[in-house]
Amino acid sequence: MQLSTTALSSLCVGAFLAALTLTALARRYALWRQLVDAPGERRSHQVATPRGGGIAIVVVIVPAMLWLARVEPETAPVYLLGAWGLALVAGIGWIDDHRGLSPWGRLLVHVLAAALLAAGMMWSGQPPWRALVVFALALGLVNVWNFMDGINGIAASQAVLVALGIALLVTSGAALVLCCVLAAACLGFLPLNFPNARIFLGDVGSGALGYATACLVALAATLPPVGLLLVALPLSAFLIDATLTLLSRIIRGERWWTPHVQHMYQRWVQAGHSHAVVTLAYAAWTLLSILVAIRLARAPQPVIIGAFATWYVLGVAIWLMFRARPPGAVRLS
Numbered sequence: 001m002q003l004s005t006t007a008l009s010s011l012c013v014g015a016f017l018a019a020l021t022l023t024a025l026a027r028r029y030a031l032w033r034q035l036v037d038a039p040g041e042r043r044s045h046q047v048a049t050p051r052g053g054g055i056a057i058v059v060v061i062v063p064a065m066l067w068l069a070r071v072e073p074e075t076a077p078v079y080l081l082g083a084w085g086l087a088l089v090a091g092i093g094w095i096d097d098h099r100g101l102s103p104w105g106r107l108l109v110h111v112l113a114a115a116l117l118a119a120g121m122m123w124s125g126q127p128p129w130r131a132l133v134v135f136a137l138a139l140g141l142v143n144v145w146n147f148m149d150g151i152n153g154i155a156a157s158q159a160v161l162v163a164l165g166i167a168l169l170v171t172s173g174a175a176l177v178l179c180c181v182l183a184a185a186c187l188g189f190l191p192l193n194f195p196n197a198r199i200f201l202g203d204v205g206s207g208a209l210g211y212a213t214a215c216l217v218a219l220a221a222t223l224p225p226v227g228l229l230l231v232a233l234p235l236s237a238f239l240i241d242a243t244l245t246l247l248s249r250i251i252r253g254e255r256w257w258t259p260h261v262q263h264m265y266q267r268w269v270q271a272g273h274s275h276a277v278v279t280l281a282y283a284a285w286t287l288l289s290i291l292v293a294i295r296l297a298r299a300p301q302p303v304i305i306g307a308f309a310t311w312y313v314l315g316v317a318i319w320l321m322f323r324a325r326p327p328g329a330v331r332l333s
Contacts, residue, residue, distance in 0.1 A: 003177060011177065012184040015060050019188025022056030027192060027199040035097055037200060049197050052097045053189060054205010057156075058090040060185040061212055064178060072174035074124065075219060079174070081120035082215040085113035089142055089211045093203035106203075113211060114138035121218055133228065138214035141235075144242040145210030149201055150266055152275040153194025156186045156201065157283050158238055159209045165234035165290035166216045169227065169297060175219035182212055195276040226301045229308040233289040237282045240315040241265065244323075264322055285315075 003011070030036065030050030038048045062083050069079035092109040095101060118135035122128065149155035160183045167179035186209070192198045201209070217231050232239070245263045249256040261270065268278045292311060296304050 002172065008177065008180060012180050015064070015181045015184035016188040019056045019060050019185040020191065021188075022059055023053045023189045023192050023199065026050075026053045026056050030199060033098070035202070049200055051200040051202035052094070052204055053192060053199035054201035054208055055090065055094060057182075057185045057189055057201075057205055057212075058086065058208045060188075061178075061182055061208075062087055062090075064181045065215070068174045068178060075174065077123035078117070078120040078215070078218055079178075081116040081123070082218065085116040085138070086208055086211050086215065088113040088116070090204050090208040093205070093207045097202040097204055106207075110139055110142045110207070113142070114214075117211075117215060117218055130225075134214060134218045137217055138211055140239075141210035141214045142207045143210065144238050145213070146203065146206045147242045147246070148238050148263065148265070149206035150261070150263065151269055151278060152197040153190060153279040154265060154275075154282060155206050155209055156190050156193060157279055158286060159183075159213060160186045160190075161283060161286045161290065162213055162234045163216060165286070165293060166220060166231055168290065168294055169223065169230055170220050175216065178219065179216055182216070194279065195274075197275075226304050227297075229304055230293040230296060233293040233308065233311055234286050236289055236312060236315050237285045240312065240319055244316065244319050248323075264319055267322075 027050050030052050035050060035052050036048050037051050065079045065083035065086065069076040069083065072079065088109055092101065092106050096106060114135045117138050118131040121131040121134055145155055145159075148158070163179045163183040163186070167176050167183070170176050170179065189201070189205075193200065213235070217228070220227065220231055223231065241264050246256055249260070249262065254260075261267075265278050265282060268281075269275060289311065292307065296307050299307070
């Protein structure tokens with residue numbers, strides 16, 4: 001499948017405008033239903049704010065995936081089952097936004113959604129090891145995006161950048177179209193979420209963005225196995241912060257599945273940095289990682305593996321350095 005530049009641009013503009021309009025409607029609905037996140041010791045915002053705006057992105061992405069399943073026969077199972085999985089993740093998040101659910105019930109649905117995506121890969125002829133990697137990644141990213149959705153703009157902006165990074169690596173085909181549509185839909189949500197939040201993604205949006213990102217990785221089938229390491233570079237900001245924070249909580253014997261404000265981005269906000277500054281700092285890291293990935297795209301396999309390991313070691317070292325210093329000692333603005 002190939003779309004002209006004009007057609008792809010029109011599709012992206014349509015996705016942006018649809019998401020922008022639907023986000024505004026979602027805000028009105030949230031206010032009507034009193035779906036509001038109040039400030040508290042386990043939250044990083046200071047003003048009561050409606051939640052659930054991520055439904056706008058989901059309503060744009062799911063039909064796009066179903067359409068791409070019809071026009072791209074080779075990978076149709078990935079789009080079709082991925083769309084069902086995305087609907088499941090968003091659906092359980094939507095229910096959780098309304099009345100709260102057990103984390104274990106949500107996890108069960110996330111496992112089912114990840115299994116659907118992996119099954120789609122197997123059905124489309126991908127090797128079992130690749131389907132297994134995507135299963136683990138989908139399950140992980142759903143929860144990573146949920147963990148990292150704690151300040152204005154950070155979750156949606158990272159989804160935009162990751163989608164654009166994968167688009168630059170894939171360069172053509174239906175996967176490129178989905179990357180661009182996802183980025184455009186997130187950009188349509190951001191005006192009401194950044195720099196000042198008038199609505200939050202909610203669980204319906206944060207989990208869905210993580211799952212949609214995993215779908216993009218699954219669809220990067222044109223890349224060789226080592227190319228998956230390049231795709232993982234733009235994910236490094238979220239993966240490092242979420243993974244190391246989770247491990248530190250487990251080691252301390254805390255209830256790691258409960259809400260908290262211990263991620264590095266949250267500690268920077270506690271230190272007095274604005275949401276905008278912290279979100280842009282994470283964006284800068286991800287932009288740099290995209291440049292590194294593009295530069296390595298044609299490098300020999302050993303170079304890619306070495307650069308990937310070096311990048312993640314550097315990210316871990318920076319996280320540990322900031323973690324070891326008092327939050328007020330590291331100023332970003």
